[in-house]
């Protein structure tokens with residue numbers, strides 16, 4: 001399993017080497033040279049079986065039949081419309097379906113096939129129960145409606161494990177779809193770049209869904225991973241749920257802080273879509289401010305000096321909107337003078353009762369720009385406006401496309417990054 005790194009567009013899939021969780025992936029097989037290749041990574045998550053919209057914006061975005069919400073930007077297009085920008089690789093951070101039906105898997109496979117990118121790395125999310133082999137075998141195949149009336153839909157429409165895998169995991173190599181579970185993967189892209197990516201569909205237990213754990217979970221992110229792809233957010237960063245809870249995982253945050261991939265992308269908490277440019281406070285390898293498990297000490301109200309909780313209004317209501325979402329809970333791990341929020345739902349959603357005229361003008365301009373591009377672009381090369389250097393900074397991205405009501409609401413990310421040449 002140590003293929004010679006020769007990649008052509010037709011055969012690149014053969015040059016993916018995967019290492020299971022817990023196994024030492026060793027030094028990366030390609031890409032140790034100093035030369036780098038500029039690479040565009042298109043990142044999406046939580047599409048739940050929806051298709052890209054092709055229609056003009058709906059007249060009334062709050063109508064029940066409307067496929068998307070435009071956050072008041074009625075003159076702009078949907079945030080997720082055809083065609084998506086071209087990229088060298090697409091990453092889907094899970095929740096390919098809403099109810100794990102075969103129609104939803106087919107819809108997602110069609111969506112991925114339609115993106116103009118030669119490689120698409122895909123993980124599952126907690127909704128994709130058919131893809132979780134042991135969950136399917138033990139909890140679904142033997143499922144009884146009497147046991148769980150709330151899961152009644154499962155018995156009627158759920159794709160079988162075999163069918164879901166056939167549609168997603170066994171797509172034609174020409175489609176470029178690489179379905180992976182937990183582990184480290186070395187991929188040679190057709191543009192000549194070497195990508196080392198860590199993936200994990202696992203999230204903390206919440207309601208007994210697929211790929212969920214109770215207690216701790218080992219996220220073995222190798223120190224030389226370029227990108228960490230997980231379904232769930234790390235504790236404290238872009239994980240602020242409308243319920244007011246921080247829904248991310250502390251073990252995941254620890255692993256990311258230790259490995260410091262240049263990008264950590266995820267979804268799961270739809271309303272926490274956004275980007276955070278985290279500049280690490282300590283040099284790589286230095287033990288963080290608190291090496292014990294995160295506790296209530298990390299309560300945001302203690303950790304922030306400048307955060308005024310009264311400014312955070314309900315984000316579940318359409319009319320009221322937080323002026324500012326709380327900053328990362330794990331703020332003391334970051335050098336706050338150099339870290340910053342690039343985007344979150346409050347930077348795109350119009351809030352007529354709160355926004356000044358300037359705010360409104362700026363939001364309209366930004367929304368129109370992303371809408372025209374079909375993405376929110378971020379350049380993290382050393383020449384870019386958000387330079388990310390390995391070990392110094394991590395770009396955190398919550399890439400959920402749908403909002404809490406499962407309507408298309410948020411933009412994909414297009415990240416420009418320099419990767420080692422294979």
Ligand SMILES: [Zn+2]
Nearest residue numbers: 046095268270
């Ligand atoms: Zn989701």
